[in-house]
Amino acid sequence: MTKVCIIGASGKVGQFAAYAISKIPFVSRLVLFGREGNENFLEGIKLDFIDSFSALGRDVKLSASTNPGDIEGSDVVIITSGIPRSPGQDRLDLAKQNARVVAYYSRLIAEYAPNAIIMVVSNPVDVMTAVALECSGFAPSRVFGLGTHLDSMRLKSYIANHFSVHVSEVHTRIIGEHGETMVPLWSATTIGGIQIQNLPEFSSLPKDDFVECVKVAGSEIINKCGATIYGPGEAIATIVRTILGNEDRILSVSAYIRSEVNDIGDVCIGVPVRINRKGVFPVPIRINEEEVLGFQRSVDRIRSITSEVLSDLKSESAELDKKNNVVHKNDLLF
Ligand SMILES: NC(=O)c1ccc[n+]([C@@H]2O[C@H](COP(=O)([O-])OP(=O)(O)OC[C@H]3O[C@@H](n4cnc5c(N)ncnc54)[C@H](O)[C@@H]3O)[C@@H](O)[C@H]2O)c1
Ligand SMILES: O=C(O)C[C@H](O)C(=O)O
Numbered sequence: 368m369t370k371v372c373i374i375g376a377s378g379k380v381g382q383f384a385a386y387a388i389s390k391i392p393f394v395s396r397l398v399l400f401g402r403e404g405n406e407n408f409l410e411g412i413k414l415d416f417i418d419s420f421s422a423l424g425r426d427v428k429l430s431a432s433t434n435p436g437d438i439e440g441s442d443v444v445i446i447t448s449g450i451p452r453s454p455g456q457d458r459l460d461l462a463k464q465n466a467r468v469v470a471y472y473s474r475l476i477a478e479y480a481p482n483a484i485i486m487v488v489s490n491p492v493d494v495m496t497a498v499a500l501e502c503s504g505f506a507p508s509r510v511f512g513l514g515t516h517l518d519s520m521r522l523k524s525y526i527a528n529h530f531s532v533h534v535s536e537v538h539t540r541i542i543g544e545h546g547e548t549m550v551p552l553w554s555a556t557t558i559g560g561i562q563i564q565n566l567p568e569f570s571s572l573p574k575d576d577f578v579e580c581v582k583v584a585g586s587e588i589i590n591k592c593g594a595t596i597y598g599p600g601e602a603i604a605t606i607v608r609t610i611l612g613n614e615d616r617i618l619s620v621s622a623y624i625r626s627e628v629n630d631i632g633d634v635c636i637g638v639p640v641r642i643n644r645k646g647v648f649p650v651p652i653r654i655n656e657e658e659v660l661g662f663q664r665s666v667d668r669i670r671s672i673t674s675e676v677l678s679d680l681k682s683e684s685a686e687l688d689k690k691n692n693v694v695h696k697n698d699l700l701f
Contacts, residue, residue, distance in 0.1 A: 369611050370396040372441040372480070374472050375448030376431075377401040377408045379594045380488060380603075384447060387604035389416060389427050393611050396428045398441065402448070403433045438479040443607055446472050446499065449489035454590045458491040458546050459672055466676045467683075469495045473502035473510075484610060484646050487512040487621070488603060492545045496621040496635040497673045498680070507623035508646035514621030515541040515637030517602045518549055521581045529572070530558055539563075540619050541581065542628070542637050542654075543665030549637070550661040551578050552654060606642065613644040620647060627651045629659050634670045 371388055375381035376399035389397055399416075401409050409431035416429055430437055438444060449465035452458055469489055476485055485503060487496045487510070496512035503510060518541040527534040539556040543549045553574065556563040563569055588595045609616045622640050626632035627649040640647040654662065 368395050369393055369443075370398070370441045371607060371611075372398040372400050372438050372444045372483075374400045374438075374444060374446045374476075375489070376412065377405045378447055379451075379596050380599050381445075381447035382412055383596045383600035384445065384488070384603040385412075386416065386419075387600045388607050389420070389425065389429070390423070391604060391608050391611065394427060394607070397430075398437050399429070399431045400438065401431075401433055406431070406433055409433070435475050435479050438476060438483075441476075441480040441483045443486060443610055444476050444480055444483045445486045445488060445603060445607070446476075446495075447488040448472060449495075451594055452490065452586075452589065454586065458585075459494070461490050462494050462672055462676050463679060465489050465491075465495060466498045466680055469498045470502045470680055473499040477503040477505065483509070485510045486603065486606060488599065490545075491672070493621045493634075493636050493669045494673045494676055497623070498676065500623055500635060501677055502680075506646075508648055510623070511640070511647045512545075512621030512635065513599065513602060513606070514545050515543065515549055515619045516606065517599055518545060518581050518584075518637070519619050520598065520602060521584050522551060522577060525577045525580060526556070526558065526563075529577075530568075532558060540639060542619055542639070542658075543662050544669050545621065545637060547582060548661070548665035548668050549578075549582065550658055550665060551581075552658060554655055554658065609642045610644060610646075615641055615643045617641055617650060622647045622649050624649045628662060629653055631659075631663060631666055634666050634673065636666055636669050 371394050373381050373385045376385050385399055388394055399409050399412055413429050413431040446469055449468045450461055485499050487499045489495045492512040500510040522541055523534055523537045523539050527537045536559045540552045541549050585595050617639050619637050619639050621635050621637050623635045624632040624638055639650045
């Protein structure tokens with residue numbers, strides 16, 4: 368019996384991620400969770416899913432809920448709640464607003480599903496992962512964000528297309544911020560098992576164009592159709608499958624690192640991690656000088672916004688205490 372809960376299931380990415388997850392064979396219970404007022408909407412999604420299960424021959428116990436009690440017993444809880452960016456906005460512009468939402472749900476998860484693994488999707492995902500880690504009080508191995516997995520998928524498809532090979536022949540990795548300062552690791556990119564730098568075509572490869580396309584991929588989709596849904600939804604489902612299947616795959620997600628990348632650490636950011644039933648475990652790596660410079664820049668940017676956001680949450684929490692003159696468990700951000 369495995370139970371997965373999607374918080375924010377009434378939203379676009381939450382809804383499609385839930386659907387993709389419902390097709391994973393070992394998921395037996397799925398909770399479509401949302402905020403109060405969305406009961407009817409969530410129930411509608413549930414009924415529609417049930418119709419599709421009939422066509423698929425799937426047998427998943429499905430619930431639609433706004434009651435925190437229904438998070439209980441979840442093996443994996445995914446937070447997709449929060450505002451998405453509008454055209455022209457950077458993901459980091461969402462930090463302060465979404466931090467409150469992620470903080471609230473992380474505390475709720477800690478209370479109702481203390482043994483769960485938390486996956487954060489809400490943006491800016493690296494900062495929100497740090498918020499979830501802090502507010503849940505969970506071990507770093509049990510809190511991570513979608514991070515640069517989606518960016519790595521995007522780069523992989525551009526490379527496969529350029530070389531006219533099947534995507535499964537391409538292995539590549541982007542680390543750092545899920546955003547402007549992301550760092551592609553060409554040193555860790557292979558095609559059909561061959562180091563990309565050993566291919567004659569490497570010198571004429573439009574590498575900078577590829578990376579630029581990855582950086583603007585999200586905003587391009589948002590400008591054209593309002594939201595990115597299927598790419599992130601499938602990426603989320605892949606990671607859930609990796610956890611529940613105890614697959615020990617190495618994927619790039621946002622995780623807390625101590626010093627795993629050239630001794631750089633103390634931040635939640637996109638890095639290669641081993642993923643299994645116990646959670647995520649950063650793989651110690653050494654990257655080249657140019658990559659270190661880029662990664663350090665990314666770390667500095669995320670670390671500075673993270674500390675601002677965490678400190679705002681702390682003062683808001685202190686303010687609440689003062690106002691109420693009592694400690695209300697549900698009002699506490701820390
Ligand atoms: N990390 C990634 O790769 C990635 C990919 C796609 C989307 N996202 C992020 O996921 C989030 C959701 O995106 P979406 O397109 O589904 O947005 P959406 O507007 O369709 O859905 C937002 C969801 O959050 C809930 N929500 C909003 N404000 C809330 C609040 N104050 N309290 C509780 N719940 C609240 C809504 O009820 C809804 O369920 C955004 O932050 C977006 O940037 C991240
Ligand atoms: O770009 C966004 O705001 C959504 C998401 O982070 C994405 O990369 O698709």
